[in-house]
Amino acid sequence: MSITFDHSTKTFYLDGKGLTYAFFINDGGYPAHLYFGAPITHDDIRFTLAGGSGSFVPTPAGNDDTNLSYMRFLPEYGFYGTGDYREPAVLVENGGGDRLSDLLYVSHEVLPSKPRISGMPSLDGGETLVIHLADSVSGFRADLYYTVYDDASVITRRAVLTNDGSSPCALHRAFSFSLGLPSQDYSVITLHGSWAAERNIETIPMHHGVVSVDSKRCTSSATLNPFMGIIAKGTTETHGKAYGVNLVYSSSFVLKAEGTVGGDTVVSGGINDFDFRWILEAGESLETPEAVIAFSDEGIGGMSRAFHDAYRDHLISKKHVFTPRPIVINNWEATYFNFDIQKLKDIVDAVEGTGIDTLVLDDGWFGVRNNDRSGLGDWFVNTQKLSGGLAKIIQHVHSKGMRFGLWFEPEMVSEDSDLFRAHPDYAIGVPGRGRCYGRHQFVLDLTRADVRDYIVSSVNRVLSENAIDYVKWDYNRNVTDIYSLGREKERQSEFAHRYALGLYDICERIVNGNPNVFFEGCSGGGARFDPAMMYYFPQIWTSDDTDAEERTRIQYGTSIVYPLSTMSCHISAVPNHQTHRITPMSTRADIAHLGATGYELDTSAFTDGDRETVRLQIEEYKKYEQLVLRGDLYRIDSPFETPYFNEMIVSKDKSEAILCVYRRLSVPNAEPKRITLAGLDPSRLYRIEGLDITASGSTLMNVGIAIKYPKTDFWSEIYHITQAD
Ligand code: GLA
Secondary structure, three states, X not given: OEEEEEOOOOEEEEEEOOEEEEEXXXXXXXXXXEEEEOOOOOOOOHHHOOOOOOOOOOOOOOOOOHHHOHHHOEEOOOEOOOOOOOOOOEEEEOOOOOOOOOOEEEEEEEEOOOOOEOOEOOOOOOEEEEEEEEOOOOOEEEEEEEEEOOOOOEEEEEEEEEEOOOOOEEEEEEEEEEEEEOOOOEEEEEEEEEOOEEEXXXXXXXXXXXXXXXXXXXXXXXXXXXXXXEEEOOOOOOOEOEEEEEEOOOOOEEEEEEEOOOOOEEEEEEEOOOOOOEEEOOOOEEEOOOEEEEEEOEHHHXXXXXXXXXXXXXXXXOOOOOOOOOOEEEOHHHHOOXXXXXXXXXXXXXXXXXXXXXXEEOOOOEOOOOOOOEOOOOOOEOOOOOOOHHHHHHHHHHHOOOEEEEEEOOOEEXXXXXXXXXXXXXXXXXXXXXXXXEOOXXXXXXXXXXXXXXXXXXXXXXXXHOOOOEEEEOOOOOOOOOOOOOOOHHHHHHHHHHHHHHHHHHHHHHOOOOOOOEEEEOEOOEOOOOHHHHHHOOEEEOOOOOOHHHHHHHHHHHOOOOXXXXXXXXXXXXXXXXXXXXXXXXXXXXXXXXXXXEEEOOHHHOOHHHHHHHHHHHHHHHHHHHHHHHOEEEEEEOOOXXXXXXXXXXXXXXXXXXXXXXXXXXXOOOOOEEEOOOOOOOOOEEEEXXXXXXXXXXXXXXXXXXXXXXXXXXXEEEEEEEEOO
């Protein structure tokens, strides 16, 4: 990996694993994009600037040379009002009321190490280049950060925006990056969804104008993930150029891909500029969230592996990322709100000897919480349900050699709660108006320091008074009624980003303040499944939909960006509580085993046979857990496009793999299906356990194997593949 500056051509070359990114400073001082793709040598590639759109293009102020028109170049960080009509990355209202910027190169530096973003999660490592841009009239500055890695095919981008003028200015847009791509021969891939149906894949042809995904919910949301794939024409899962952009951000975001008049594509995004206005006093800065931009010429699968490597090696807690995860029994679907100490003990006692090693006590243990209409915010034990307090069940769990986990929803308050009665102003709302309900509850104003202090002290009190090993951190509604009593009226449109900063602050103080506790993220299922949350939560509850058939799509869609190890997946009862579908227990286990596996059913009703089934399932999982945590994912057949869900996980050294095969419905006269394996070393010999096949990687990946399906719906199998020579 390296960052090189060619003084004669003023070109920067960023060389990372499997990629080169190049841009130059033109004669007008404008940083213009040149190339992003497979590694190239450091030639002078300014010959690619054939001229761009020449008609009706304004020239930069004071320079009547159309060759320098900003419209003729692809922006590294587009700005507004000085002749560039494409989507800008920044829109600043200067002290005098005009909204012009002319952000030109001042200097650059290569940093010895990657600086943290203050108050926001980001990736670590790599080599970082900073380009300093400034507007000589207003004094407004933009510092562009680029980091490149030798072990992951991504670059990261972000900007720091500073008001170096003498009067306040207001940002109406403060994106993290612009990325120019030649041509418009792309499709855009997005991940959309809803509760219990997260991260469906949608492919949209690129067109003139803007393709955009966003959230206005103060959370990254299940509606649209903060991800956009930009896939070259003809690219498939296994071949072709695939770019992907993912924001390390958990609040309202936007990503845009614009097909420009010049026939190119400009991708940009970051904090959503909808209902956004951020005042910068003289001397103040705003740091934008980090964008992770992946490139692969091995198709969509290669792009996914680039993200997976980047997040496992540079984002997720080093303490947990590759450490075997707790194998959980969660009581939610077993009991919902209806449990007592005895019931929990029965659930725990029934799993003794199975390998399940953690009880997670879900919603309902605190305040007056017998349904979802009350109690949130009152983080003290409901002794009517749990007589003897948490200690009694914790001691029991620990006496069995198991760990104890507890559910919280720290950002919320119920109207019917002591907290709301004492501090109604803690809930987000506009004075003089009623508040919208969401799951009968309100959201706490995390932009206020006193509210954050309450949350941190009340959650940390429970964690310090009890021997808690694991926390499930939930978030079950989205923000409405945006207004904070803690801000003056001119700053109300700073709310969405300040909510993110508030959330990261309480995560720093609760998650990092309790280093011996394992934290899992959750949001009404998997509605806040983003890299910023992954920085705090090594795994996130993927969906409230635990039906194995539904999970094939949810987990496949999630894997487009996120590593398998981040997906918390539970084996639940049938008929499934969300779909009423009955799938075989073995299939539920196989699908859940493609992530951080666990159980969520009433084990107190287990027979000895059930217990033995679970024991064998966990024994099996343990054999390939390291593949799930560290391996390379190769998707073979998509459940979105076929009746199959077939994928492989291959160890980094290619000595071991698993193949998961799944078919939705049984069909008459079914011929065996040929599956060509992927990701193996062509020259090595492999043995597939359970199929009695020994063959070279080249044979398995070209000839393939034949899978004979039994006459059963929702059938699956996981085959263990080991090197045999
Ligand atoms: C959300 C979560 C569930 C469960 C419930 C509890 O829906 O996704 O797993 O914790 O809340 O209320």
